[in-house]
Amino acid sequence: MAENKKALLIDITKCIGCHSCEVACKAAHELPGDPEPNLSETAFTTVQEHAGKNIRRLCMHCEEPACASACLVGALKKTSYGPVAYDKTKCIGCRYCMIACPNSVPKYEWSKLVPYVKKCDMCVNRVVQGQPTACAEACPTGATMFGGRDQLLREARRRLDNDSSYVQHIYGEREFGGTSVFFISDVPFENLGFTVAPAEEPLPQLTQAALGEVPTVVLVGGSLLAGLYWITQRRREVALAEAAEKASRKEERN
Ligand code: SF4
Ligand code: SF4
Ligand code: SF4
Structure with missing residues (x-):
């Protein structure tokens, strides 16, 4: 039976730097522009x-993600399929995830009136339907492979065992408490x-230890502020929508 938990294996020795993975990712997520030098809100x-x-850069889809543990409202979540997914309807824009991520992966849509957090979602919509990620599908050399997490770990070990030119280390197997990349x-x-x-312990344990030093009143206050922020933000969205509707009605009358 196919493994439920999926992952990516990136073999740096096979990557030719063709950028097809970036182009495919942008197409799959309707992101504008050409390949970019750094991760951004338009380059996952x-x-x-x-x-x-x-060297490819992307979210590591940590087994115990620090971004999710820092999120007060559960907008980021590790799914049973492997991807760390983002629910924008829950996001209050506090940006704690950006501070918590050890790899500076989550980016923010600073230029948008109603901004959200943006990052690689491991093509969660494709993965739940049994399809590979867009980047793996597009890779012409097999440098990026998609598959079951255990199967890919076995394949990585097999390559390391059979070829002494590899560094004897699978990055992501233990880093950050284990990842899906x-x-x-x-x-x-x-x-x-x-x-x-x-x-090598999961980062949430470190962040929780730090949070343990924070007085309860601050945490409760933080949640309260988060709630207020959410309400304010949604009011702003509604006000913007209303203004747009009024403007279009005015245009229709003239
Ligand atoms: S790499 Fe960063 S954004 Fe990705 S799952 Fe880990 S903590 Fe979250
Ligand atoms: S897994 Fe999907 S979202 Fe992530 S880099 Fe690959 S194509 Fe982009
Ligand atoms: S598509 Fe494959 S070979 Fe091309 S840059 Fe991406 S990982 Fe490397």
């Missing part, structure tokens, strides 16, 4: 050059701009 993945290698490479990860995790 990017291919950067480090030490002569092409794995990298293998023939150059040490610290030379390729990867985040060197301070500990």
Whole structure:
């Protein structure tokens, strides 16, 4: 039976830097523009050059995501399929997820009147229907592979065992408490701009320890503020919609 929990395996030795993954991601998510040098609200993945290698950047889809644990309203959630998904209807725009993520992945739509958080969603809508992610489907060399999490870990280990030119490390297997995106490479990860995790324990445990130092009144106040912010934001959305409707009615009359 096919494994329910999915993942990506990115083999840096096979990446030719063609950017097809970025183009496919933009098309699948209706994001504007050409490939971009850095992650942004319109680029959920990017291919950067480090030490002569092409390195994909994207959300790691952590097993115990710090972004989700920092979110007061549960807008970010690890799904049983693997992707860390985002529910914009719950988001209050506090941006704690952006601070909590060790990889600076979530971005904010600063230029929009009603902004939301943007990041790779591991093509959750495709994955739940049994399809691969758009980036894996588009990759011409198999450098990005989609599959069951355990199956991909086995494949990564098989390649490391059979070829001594690989660094004997599967990045993402233990980092951040384990993730759903794995990298293998023939150059040490610290030379390729990867985040060197301070500990292999899940980051939420560290953030919870820090939160434990915060007085309850601050946390309750935080939730209250979050609620007020949500109401204010939704009022603003309604006001904007009303203004747009009034303007269009006026245009129709003239
Ligand atoms: S990499 Fe960052 S945004 Fe992605 S799941 Fe982990 S903590 Fe969240
Ligand atoms: S998994 Fe989907 S959203 Fe993430 S980088 Fe690949 S195509 Fe983009
Ligand atoms: S599509 Fe594949 S080979 Fe091309 S840049 Fe992306 S990961 Fe590398």
